Amino acid sequence: MESVNFIRGYGKVNPSEDQTFQFQTPQKPIPKNKSNITTIISITIFLLVIIGAIIGVIIHSSNPSKNQETGQTQNPSASLVTKKSCEMLKIVCNVTQHQDLCFNSIYPIYELLNNPKPTPILFYNISLQVAITQIKNLSSLPESLMKQTNDPGTKSALTDCISLFDDSLTQFNNSFTQMNLSPGESKTLTEMKISNMQTWMSAALTDQETCLDGLREMSSRIVEDVEVRVHDTEMYMGISLAILNNLSWLVEKLGFVMN
Structure with missing residues (x-):
């Protein structure tokens, strides 16, 4: 069974190490309602991806026997x-x-x-x-x-x-x-x-x-x-x-x- 790899980001700027970067580009505050909608959409997409991965793993593990000659799962x-x-x-x-x-x-x-x-x-x-x-x-x-x-x-x-x-x-x-x-x-x-x-x-x-x-x-x-x-x-x-x-x-x- 293939394992699910969680890739960690790297090379991002650390605000605690670069205060100049933090204050050089002041941003306008994002409206609260718009921020909430964006957060909800992001969480929903993330959950859908996780659920899809879980379903795929369950299906794969419940059908370990496959036809080796054709590569197709059989009933x-x-x-x-x-x-x-x-x-x-x-x-x-x-x-x-x-x-x-x-x-x-x-x-x-x-x-x-x-x-x-x-x-x-x-x-x-x-x-x-x-x-x-x-x-x-x-x-x-x-x-x-x-x-x-x-x-x-x-x-x-x-x-x-x-x-x-x-x-x-x-x-x-x-x-x-x-x-x-x-x-x-x-x-x-x-x-x-x-x-x-x-x-x-x-x-x-x-x-x-x-x-x-x-x-x-x-x-x-x-x-x-x-x-x-x-x-x-x-x-x-x-x-x-x-x-x-x-x-x-x-x-x-x-x-x-x-x-």
């Missing part, structure tokens, strides 16, 4: 929903190797959806969207690097990376499509569907590593630049796969059904 019911969502997402992210990255990448998107009912399947779906965005960003890297080298071997390996990243994106898009079927199609998340998505996502991760293997074989000097970007992207992909691998357990643990 009790909204705060309860937010707390429940955070707790559930932490449980979901605990099955991944990158728990903080998992939470920090999923929760902002969840909030943009206006905080729908939290479920493990919803959080998995969001993780897919995050991973797909990362793969798309990575896909433009090989073409950019090809402009910076004249080495035929490196260019050939980068050409392969373009194809591999495109395939990686397709595999994750397939998984996203599996989770967002058209109206009329069965949305029940069966073991077969989970198995299909595990296959696609594992293949997508293999594509990333195959790209790096090709660059290493060419002893390319840019392999380190690509490695950093690929490994960053793989962390998001791995988060989705880890959640998927534990989805049945998460759904059961948190009291939901697979649909």
